[in-house]
Amino acid sequence: MISVTTPxxxxxxxxxxxxxxxxxxxxxxxxxxDFFANITDFFGGRSGSYxxxxxxxxxxxxxxxxxxxxxxxxxxxxxxxxxYEVVGQSGSMLMVTASGTAVVI
Numbered sequence: 001m002i003s004v005t006t007p008x009x010x011x012x013x014x015x016x017x018x019x020x021x022x023x024x025x026x027x028x029x030x031x032x033x034d035f036f037a038n039i040t041d042f043f044g045g046r047s048g049s050y051x052x053x054x055x056x057x058x059x060x061x062x063x064x065x066x067x068x069x070x071x072x073x074x075x076x077x078x079x080x081x082x083x084y085e086v087v088g089q090s091g092s093m094l095m096v097t098a099s100g101t102a103v104v105i
Contacts, residue, residue, distance in 0.1 A: 001070060001074075001075065002075070003080050005080050005081070012076075014076075015103075016100045016104040017101060018039060018101075019098065019102055020101060021068045021077060022065055022097060023060070023067075023097070023098045024096070024097045024098075025057050025060040025061045026057075026093050027056065027060075028093045028094075041084060058082060058098075059062050060096070062082075063095040065099065067100035072105065073078070074102035075103075077102055078101040082096065
């Protein structure tokens with residue numbers, strides 16, 4: 001499965017548009033990651049634990065979107081967009097949504 005942010009694939013004509021597909025995931029960060037992130041925030045630098053959670057959420061949302069596209073008979077998704085939101089009462093949950101157009105190339 002090919003997924004791209006562009007509206008087309010160079011050299012690959014789109015034969016059929018199948019519709020919009022999405023993939024969503026919500027992932028929580030635990031108290032230990034919050035603790036180490038607060039230390040990183042205080043001293044500066046990158047938070048590897050949060051970056052890993054963010055990567056996992058993005059990969060899961062994209063995989064789910066691609067699975068739905070394959071169920072529709074697509075072999076590619078064009079115009080992919082990723083959205084990130086913090087949800088939950090304390091803002092400790094991360095929601096990632098991937099959306100695009102399922103196509104046959």
